[in-house]
Amino acid sequence: MTLHLDDLRVRQLGECRYDSPFSEMLSTKQTSPHYVAEGDRVLLEDTVSMLAGHRLPSVQAPSFEAAGPRRKIYFDPANVTAGVVTCGGLCPGLNNVIRGLVQELAVHYQVKRILGFRNGLQGLTAEHRDDTVDLTPEGVRDIHHAGGTILGSSRGGQDADEMVDTLVLRGIDIMFVIGGDGGMRAATYLSNAIRARGLDIAVIGVPKTIDNDLPFTDQSFGFQSAFAKATDFIAAVAVEAAASPNGVGIVKLMGRHSGFIASYAALAANAADIVLIPEVPFALGGADGLLAHVERQVRAKGHVVIVLAEGAGQDLLEDYGLARATDASGNIKLGNIGELVKESITAHLTAVGLTPTMRYIDPSYAVRSIAANAYDSVYCLRLAHAAVHAAMAGRTEAAVARWRRRFVHVPLSLMTSRRNQVDPDGDLWMSVLETTCQPAEFGPARERERVRAGFC
Numbered sequence: 001m002t003l004h005l006d007d008l009r010v011r012q013l014g015e016c017r018y019d020s021p022f023s024e025m026l027s028t029k030q031t032s033p034h035y036v037a038e039g040d041r042v043l044l045e046d047t048v049s050m051l052a053g054h055r056l057p058s059v060q061a062p063s064f065e066a067a068g069p070r071r072k073i074y075f076d077p078a079n080v081t082a083g084v085v086t087c088g089g090l091c092p093g094l095n096n097v098i099r100g101l102v103q104e105l106a107v108h109y110q111v112k113r114i115l116g117f118r119n120g121l122q123g124l125t126a127e128h129r130d131d132t133v134d135l136t137p138e139g140v141r142d143i144h145h146a147g148g149t150i151l152g153s154s155r156g157g158q159d160a161d162e163m164v165d166t167l168v169l170r171g172i173d174i175m176f177v178i179g180g181d182g183g184m185r186a187a188t189y190l191s192n193a194i195r196a197r198g199l200d201i202a203v204i205g206v207p208k209t210i211d212n213d214l215p216f217t218d219q220s221f222g223f224q225s226a227f228a229k230a231t232d233f234i235a236a237v238a239v240e241a242a243a244s245p246n247g248v249g250i251v252k253l254m255g256r257h258s259g260f261i262a263s264y265a266a267l268a269a270n271a272a273d274i275v276l277i278p279e280v281p282f283a284l285g286g287a288d289g290l291l292a293h294v295e296r297q298v299r300a301k302g303h304v305v306i307v308l309a310e311g312a313g314q315d316l317l318e319d320y321g322l323a324r325a326t327d328a329s330g331n332i333k334l335g336n337i338g339e340l341v342k343e344s345i346t347a348h349l350t351a352v353g354l355t356p357t358m359r360y361i362d363p364s365y366a367v368r369s370i371a372a373n374a375y376d377s378v379y380c381l382r383l384a385h386a387a388v389h390a391a392m393a394g395r396t397e398a399a400v401a402r403w404r405r406r407f408v409h410v411p412l413s414l415m416t417s418r419r420n421q422v423d424p425d426g427d428l429w430m431s432v433l434e435t436t437c438q439p440a441e442f443g444p445a446r447e448r449e450r451v452r453a454g455f456c
């Protein structure tokens with residue numbers, strides 16, 4: 001899909017008439033390597049060849065609106081009520097984002113009323129709409145030290161019109177939705193319903209997912225904290241495997257459709273011999289299959305360490321007749337590829353006289369329930385600032401994201417238009433192959449979903 005400049009434009013509720021508390025500070029600022037001035041834009045693409053492919057002058061090339069404070073704002077802060085909700089799976093940094101939103105709204109824009117809706121979008125249903133938390137700078141002062149979300153979260157669908165009724169009844173002018181692909185989709189439906197009723201309510205998304213599977217964002221917040229934690233488990237399994245006869249260490253990590261956590265954690269630990277991700281199908285049997293490679297590794301070095309993403313090899317589980325089920329939000333429930341790999345390796349190595357010592361860890365929720373690390377804490381805070389500036393300036397149906405190091409506004413519809421995945425032809429996967437020395441494919445080259453490397 002080719003993206004044009006118009007696809008990247010963000011909707012604005014109306015003219016900005018009020019002075020921003022940042023007016024004076026902004027008066028002398030200009031674009032630099034470290035700042036994008038108001039009105040300037042950030043290019044979608046960052047190579048000469050991709051840019052040249054558009055055959056357009058750079059001002060007409062696809063670009064995002066830069067995030068950040070404006071000299072004039074749309075909402076009168078004295079009359080604003082803001083709402084915040086966190087939805088989907090947990091992710092390090094959720095509390096940091098909540099705290100950042102509240103502080104920026106209250107301290108700089110002097111917004112007096114900020115409501116936290118509980119337990120995800122469930123909190124916007126008729127049944128739960130009155131059970132909100134009053135969010136104040138004092139109340140959120142220390143929440144960033146803890147993982148999870150003080151507001152709670154959930155999966156499961158809600159009616160968009162019912163949620164809009166809630167916003168109207170609770171007097172919400174600005175709604176911040178902190179969520180993943182599901183949450184961004186829900187925010188889009190919510191925005192559509194708001195627009196259909198002609199209401200003056202801004203919806204701003206803050207993209208969240210430890211899977212890093214959302215597009216148009218360099219990396220999602222919490223991802224770095226999550227893969228750093230995952231690294232500890234790989235290191236532990238590597239020590240165990242190396243110290244055991246025919247040691248086999250396996251770590252199964254989250255990553256429903258995208259193998260970013262597995263790839264980054266494996267690179268960080270630098271101790272894995274094999275990384276398996278959803279984007280690269282693999283075969284178990286055969287001379288080039290996974291089992292033969294595992295056997296070769298065990299014979300050569302006495303042990304082997306495998307990192308696998310939960311979404312890897314799902315086609316193999318289907319061969320075992322596993323039915324495809326979905327969770328309350330419609331996400332595919334995965335089969336347990338870790339168990340299949342573990343059982344298959346045990347059977348294979350035993351059959352060839354290399355009875356293994358199996359060390360299998362599935363850290364699962366331990367990786368995503370932690371507090372944000374220092375890097376993610378900064379990132380979350382800056383995303384929150386950008387979200388508040390966007391909303392106060394009347395931007396709506398948009399998410400804030402960091403794109404090629406700059407903070408930008410991305411139309412919500414784009415956030416759900418594709419999935420960010422590890423590109424088997426890209427340099428991240430090449431680094432994984434360079435580090436593990438595993439073959440590019442296990443088994444005969446299989447048809448794989450092509451990951452889009454560019455946008456045109």
Ligand SMILES: Nc1ncnc2c1ncn2[C@@H]1O[C@H](COP(=O)(O)OP(=O)(O)O)[C@@H](O)[C@H]1O
Nearest residue numbers: 087088089155156157179180181182183186329
């Ligand atoms: N297709 C959809 N239509 C409407 N709402 C959705 C849709 N997908 C997800 N949602 C809503 O978004 C929320 C979060 O989605 P989910 O997939 O569970 O997590 P995430 O936002 O982390 O991807 C769910 O509670 C659900 O209400």
Ligand SMILES: O=P(O)(O)OC[C@H]1O[C@](O)(COP(=O)(O)O)[C@@H](O)[C@@H]1O
Nearest residue numbers: 088089180208209210211254255256
């Ligand atoms: O057990 P749960 O809450 O359904 O979460 C499992 C899924 O949540 C994730 O951590 C992230 O998913 P979302 O970002 O879509 O919430 C996946 O890696 C994992 O498959």
Ligand SMILES: [Mg+2]
Nearest residue numbers: 088180181182
């Ligand atoms: Mg999701």
